Amino acid sequence: MAEFEIETCRGVDEGSSSTSAPVSTTTNSTLEVRVDPRTEPKPPKRRIERVPLTMRRDERTKGYFDPRVVSIGPYHHGKKELQMAERIKPIVAELFISRSGRSMDEFRKNVLEIVDDARSCYIEGSTDVYSDKEFAEMMLLDGLFVSAFIEYTTPGYGDDTFQYQLTEHLGQHDLYLVTGDIMHLLENQFPLQVLELLMSLKSKHYKLTGMLDKMLHRWESQESTRQDKRIDDTKQPIHFLEYFWLWQNSQSIQTRRTSTRHTSDYFYSFKSVAELKAKGIYARRGSDFNHRDFKFKSFFFFAVLEIPPIIFSHRSFIYLSNHIAYEWTPHNPNNLPTMAFVNFMKSLINTTDDVKELRARTILFSSYTSDEEVVQLFNKIPTFGLEDFSIYDEVKHRIHEHYNNKVKTWFAELIHNYFCSPWTFIAFVVAAALIIMSFLQTYFTISPHN
Structure with a gap:
């Protein structure tokens, strides 16, 4: 994993502009626009954003999108x-710095020195009610x-003191929720540059990006192609969720390609897992836990769609939504890889029969007792029909070709309709x-003689 350079939020939009350059003016009866032709547009500010209102207002x-235990x-x-x-935060703070050889006042002094940079990492006006101190x-x-x-x-770092203190004061259930609050919530993120400072004050051996890499690799150790991923070096992460997003989607960013095709060309006639099965297209568990790794193999009268293993829990839906x-x-x-993944899965999971088929193939693992609940919750994730259509276009196009090939699907439909059970086949x-x-x-x- 390549080391990330933590971006300073303030530095994104700072810069000086010339005041002596000639300015062209366009005027009409109601509006005057002044344009400096030699001034390059400033790069947009990147901050820890808030959830868009269109999503927050969705029942x-x-x-x-709101923390249940701890605000950050x-x-x-x-x-x-x-x-x-x-x-409990002051208790945890004292425990963290107790083996640093420094005092709380020294940590406080260093944070105060970068308070303006820290403010610039949040939406303008959201920190005005607080003094610098x-x-x-x-x-x-x-x-x-x-x-x-x-x-x-x-x-390789720390001990169980953090877990012990949180369990003692909050309970085991809230300790479980703390992980989701810190890792998955967009509005509960913290500037990585401040974390990098605090880590370096704790120990000169603490490298934030290296620690985050080890932590994520531990949580997704099954993902066999993890070490081959790279990120777009032009966009450095400013908070943990962005770091995780880049870590998860770097492959999609690299393989993204431009296309001149019309949007309608990306919509296909095939739908759910059960419908594909009726056409001789069978779901099979993929070997990689990477959610982008769908594969399709077509044979004479049947085909195989490899789907990466998927775990559905309440935390999964919070993670995907954020x-x-x-x-x-x-x-x-x-680009919108998470939206593309959710839309693809929505097309594959329409009914409880689809969930049952994926469970039978050991593709889907769910903490819910009802298959209907999985269908309902997954379809509640708002995507507004938007995505980067090019991400799964190749595999979708190959499914579409097999699905609409009459010669390949006729025999499969015959088997599905008339020989769907061993007893039917025996009777035949x-x-x-x-x-x-x-x-x-x-x-x-x-003809007895013959």
């Missing part, structure tokens, strides 16, 4: 239902809490044998 994802950063700071975690204190306690979490969850929210926000990704064989025996008996009766 289907209510509660998917200013967007949800001070909520009454999160005060229990606020009381108040905001720096928030950054200090929240940053140390997240740092302790990363240290605890990274192999990654879509991240893709939906301004100045972030220029017996009936065919009886017909053949009757024919032979008649033949030898008519």
Whole structure:
């Protein structure tokens, strides 16, 4: 995994512009526009964004974007239902710095020195209610809490003290929810540059990007092609969710290609897993846990669609919804791989029969007791029909060709409709044998000498 360079939020939009350049003016009766032809447009600000209102107002994802145990950063700071975690943050902070050889005041002083940079990582106006001292204190306690979490969850670092303290004060259930609050929520992210500072103060051997890499690799150790991924070096992560998104989708970014095809060309006639099975296209578990790794193999009268193993839990839907929210926000990704994955899976999962088929093939693993619940929850994830159509276009196009090939699908439909169970097949064989025996008996009766 290539080391990431943590981007300084303030540096994204700073710069000087010339005031002596000639300016062209366009004027009409109501509007005057001044354009400096020699001034290059400034790159857009990239910040820790808030969830777009179109998604937040959607009742289907209510509660998917708000922390349930701990607030990180200013967007949800001070909520009454999160005060229990606020009381434990100073305890966690003291534990984290206890073996650093430094004092809390030294950490506080260093954070205060970059308070303006930290403010610039959030939406303009969202931190105005806090003085520099108040905001720096928030950054200090929240940053140390997240740092302790990363240290605890990274192999080879930390100990069980963090888990013990959270379990003692919050309980085992809330400890489970803390992971989702820190890792998956767009509005609960923390500037990586501040985390990098805190980690370096704890130990000169602590490298934030290396620790994050180990932590993510531990959580997704089954993903066999992980070491082959690279990210787009032109867009450095500014918070953990973005780091995770780039880590997860770097392959999609690299393989993305431009196309002159019309949008309607990306819509295909095939639908669910059960419908594909009726056409002789069978789902099979892929060997890679990478959600982008769908493969299709076509044979004479049947085909195989390899689908990566998928785990569905309540946390999975929160994770997917927040990654879509991240893709939906301004100045972030220029492609939409999470939306593309969700839309593809929505087309494959329409009914409980589809869920049953995927479970039978050991492709889908669910913590829900009802298959209907999986169908409903997955279809609740809002994508608004948007995606980067080129991501899965090749595999979809190959499915479409096989699906609409009459010669290949006729025999498959015959088997599916008339020989879908072993008893039906046995009955067919017996009936065919009886017909053949009757024919032979008649033949030898008519022509006994032959």
